[in-house]
Amino acid sequence: MTTESAPLPTAGPIAALTGRADPRLLAAAGCLCIALTSVLIKVSGASGATSAFWRCALALPLLAVLAFSEARRTRVRAKILLPLLAGLGLGLDFVLWGEAIPRVGAGVATMLLSVQVVIVPLLAFVFLKERPDPRFKFVAPTLIGGIVLAGGVFGSSTTGSNPVLGLVFALAAGAGYSGYLLLLRLSSSPATQVRSLSLATVSAGFVSVVLGLPFGRLDLAPSLPSLGWFAALAIVGQVVGWLLIAGALPRLAASTGATMMLLQPVGAVAFGFLLLSERPGALQLVGCVIVLAAVCFAGRGAAKKPAVQSSARLSPTASSSPRAMSLNSSRR
Template identity: 55%
Template sequence: MCYWKASGSVGGVQRIDPRLLAIAGAAFISVSAILFRLSGVSSGTAAFFRCALALPVLAPLALWERRRAGPRRHAAADVAAGLLLGADLVLWGASIDRVGAGIATVLVNVQVVVVPLLALAVFGERPSRRFALAVPVMLGGVALAGGLAGHGTGADPVTGIVFGVGAGAAYAGYLFLTRVAGRGQSHRAQPVLLATCGAGAMAVALGAPWQGVDLAPGWAALGWLAALALTGQVCGWMLIGAALPRLRAEEGGTLLLLQPVLAVAFGAAVLGERPGALQIAGCALVLAAVRLAGRALGGRRASRPGTVPVRDDSAAGTAARPRMGART
């Protein structure tokens, strides 16, 4: 069902409002942090199973798509993007353990700063003055949201912020590569499959020596991880990957801001996380900065390969995708 909605090669998807697809994708991904916490496993274990359990669903879809639309070009770029996504997932999970599911999802949106800097370095695209004004607002909001001013929902807000910002940087690289590789192509399942393979490999390479990857976490944990794979890695990324290429950067980024907002709400409702007033203010500053930066980027269409809209944990589909605006 998700594939029918998300595949650009299926004629019916063109009749679906891309804003609805983006909202649905953001809703799917917004529960990723909650499912990770409910699984009770390490971030490396969650990242690995998130990818591994998605493969049995993605593989036949990608094969079907290949038969209909032909092979995917730029496959190496998809795998490289997946390696960055794997680093994002592991770091993001470590951030969740330290600052809480909702706040970690807000923190990862620092990618909105990194993506335009990559576009500047690679394609010479200069950020606007409005974007430059958004950067200090973003950083101040990150500090407040992480609990540096006092009240925090996690045990180690400073380390949680470091991991969250690192996840956002890795996620930005993922978004940048997938956007460049995906221009002019209608494939949906194949790039998600290739990126998922790369992410799973990085989850083992990074997560195993750091926290360990438990290959037998128990049936209860596997159930939560299977739900994470289907919602965050399959449905969320494919829906967003189908929607954002059809939206203006500003519009897509704004819609995806639903993701961190929903993540904070779900964290409070399901996990009992209660952000303090300053953390809520920090979240508002982050979202305001993302909105401001998104308007700066969205003033012109993505006419060059390096121009990418604002995210997204998660990190995780074809993210002009994943991802841009909000998350893993």
């Protein structure tokens, strides 16, 4: 494993806060923060729209402070329209992922979001004419098979109330997240990361309102305990976890970064087991292993190309391609 010790000169407050720390420790801590978000959503007992809205609303003041600092440090003008459009996909992801968690389990729902490893290269091929890596034709069917098993389609599941519906929600969330990754990849740079994420968070909160209000799934007056869980979700997942990962990955070798990102789904399953007493069935565990193996195999292929890697579930930086970005990102 190799790392580059010097922080990016245009990384704004991220480099200022994380530049001297070991990037491997930063990445590990950030991944575990993101892995914990599914647990926080489940214990809040809120709907997907409610958890998504409050996650965005409570994170925005902190992101605004960081965005202001970034603008002063880098003096690089940020794009506006593309991050806002990217946030529509992020909001869809937040809402549907929140609905998947109680139905399929916090850990398994996070594992299922690895479907974006298939979707992002396909989107890049259709819209950007970027040919997938040769490994893709082996990764895609393997990953899909693992996702079907992990989702509890076959056999019994004790991790959620409706695993099949949870699988559908999680896959749809992965599609929304894939669109977010691709659009933000096109609009963001190391000098505008925080501002791009802030704009995406605004439109993600808007999506939660649009999807939640008509169906009575948005609670604008949650209890104090639930509000406390939402505050933890916003700080841990939307700000701290993203800050740590965004500060670490540009300084890590591609192979190291790809491997570190696997801590997210693994950590989510572990947290679900330890904190929520979730016990995936045997076939679900086999599916989780297959998903991890497929993502790891794909990441080894992406590691051959030098690139500034993207963050995992929250904001890509200037990676060399949407494919490389996808292979090193696992959700929120």
